[in-house]
Amino acid sequence: MSAGHDTVAQVVDDHDARSRPGVPGSRDHSIASAAAVVRLTPMARTRRAPSTPEHGVNPFADVADMASRDAHGVPGDLLEGYLEELDEVSTTGRPLRPDQLRARREVGTRAAERGVSLHGVIDLHLSATWLAWRSLSGVRQATGADAVRAAGEAVFKAADVAVTAIAEGYEEAQRWAVRQEESFRREFVDDLLDGRNLGQLAERAERFGLRLAGSNVVAAVRSTRPVVDGGEVARAVETSLGLRVDFRDVLVTTKDGLLICVTPDARPDVPDEFVRQVGAALGPDTTWRVGLGRAHSGPGGVVRSFEQARYALDLAERLGLPGRLHKAVDLLVYQVLLRDSAALQDLVSVVLQPLRTARGGPEPLLETLAAYFANGHVAAACARELHLGVRTVTYRLQRVAELTGYSVDDPAQALSLQVAVLGAKLLDWPG
Template structure:
């Protein structure tokens, strides 16, 4: 944290403080002393004040050093020097003081800058917590403007998961944030880590932003690693971000339950599964009633479930199913016949196939326990 300012503050404006600095140089040129404790504190405070106002450090230091050169010829110690040795001693004292002054200016500047960064990071974390949990909605829109988000409009949230959790201070988080900011401007993109996920909030009309986010995650994590991005639906208003975030998380959860191959899953494409899960008790009863007999198959139910799943995914085409599973057509036909024998449902009958398909989906969604084949 920056030092507490002294009771007698140095002028906040660095240019207004230059006469005090010159006065110190005048005294030092005569006495050959170093900077006093008060002079050091004043310079430290000048550096801190410049950082608060956003004055570049280089400009601050250049201003003070330029004053050393401008005042050199008029310093009383220089004027009073009667020989080369005396002038040398005066020069050493003055330029040592100038060097110490630069050090104090830089320390005050850097301490305040670090404090400002920590404060901004703390404010940003608080804002993100409120944004993604729906707290303090009344003030959220006003606070969002600081980060370039227009919560009165419509935003969309993407969330990425990986085998390794994302951390707010992690390299992956900062790298994706930098890449997204470079591509779309930091005023339109907010990237953060939350609950082990990497979260991206963008305006819904920022074309290609969610896809670019997914691409950047793949680049950072590694395409051969385990990762997936879920995309919520566009939502408006201060509470829109939290709703879209929940949808993105649900999309990731559903993709995991269904063991989907897609790296980029959209909540809008998974609505049918959400509908099924709204009455999980009824869905569980359907799964048990339809699929429980498959447990009696030799080798268990898993191979028959896999076959049904592939069969429905291939549009109920036996040859395509066989190719997908790497099996012979006869094997697929045999397994479908076994399903009919055990459950009483025909996979090639449209009405009965629908019941079977919903039951298979329900088994995946509910994590229906079945013995290993």
């Protein structure tokens, strides 16, 4: 409000310069100076201030209604006590008391709760300030330019701190509302992905733009860089994804350190775009994978898809599968193997146990077998992946056949070897 103080001083100085010697300052001169202040404020250029009240009439009877109209319909009851506070300040020159500032903060809080914009409630108070100016006791009773200057400075300072208090109350109410919304959202996400309170989830989901009656899929990201709720990565992915796809019925959130995306099965473009945005947000130096669950319907379907996405991540990491995106539907064969872990252990023991006797241990031979099968039984491609010579690869494969009796050249024996190698990874053999 420093500009306002300078304006008051300039108006009063101009008034003094125009006053004739020997003619004392009068009440009319004071009111004229105050009116000049009003004319210099931007709002007053096109609006007419109320007339000076007659004796015995409430000077602020119509100011609240006029200020409300001037502020485009912001409720005038938000001014409760403000004009009386300004009137007191104009007379005493003292700043607003702590209890009066608390009242302004409460007004800011109420305005936020009622959906009034911060701009609107501030406009209401500033309009009321200039509309009530000529009716303030300190201005009406002023007997000279110095008195007008003192009243103006006190009133402008009071309006300044009042508006600041209103903004503080408004912002605090907004922060509280955001925290409440975040709390509701976190509780909903936990219930959704843990499978709790399924009977109420469908209704609650509508608040966050989800339709659980249909079929949904869940993508889950795990990375070496921590992903937290509301963190930089989560915000960047959510914002970028929203700019590139229709974001209706899509939820981006976090759970147990994973970045989660829930999307309708009918939107096959969303998971692929989600993967692209995750890569952009995490950068090239971060190791990360995405597990994609299968589509399931209903509130419980999201839980099942999330569990499958998480399981796909676990399998991809244990098996060292290449690529970023790992779909649960493509990993069903591994689940079949793990369902009979006893039989899998027997297979690994029977087929691969002899490799323990190899010089250097079984690991180099297991690594060669895994790369050989992953590269379509092509020794040259296997050699390139392992940075070995082709002769080294063929020697290791021959050594496997000598130790185990299983050859990669025999289709049936090669299948047993391949399943046994997968089982070794799943069971962390020989560790």
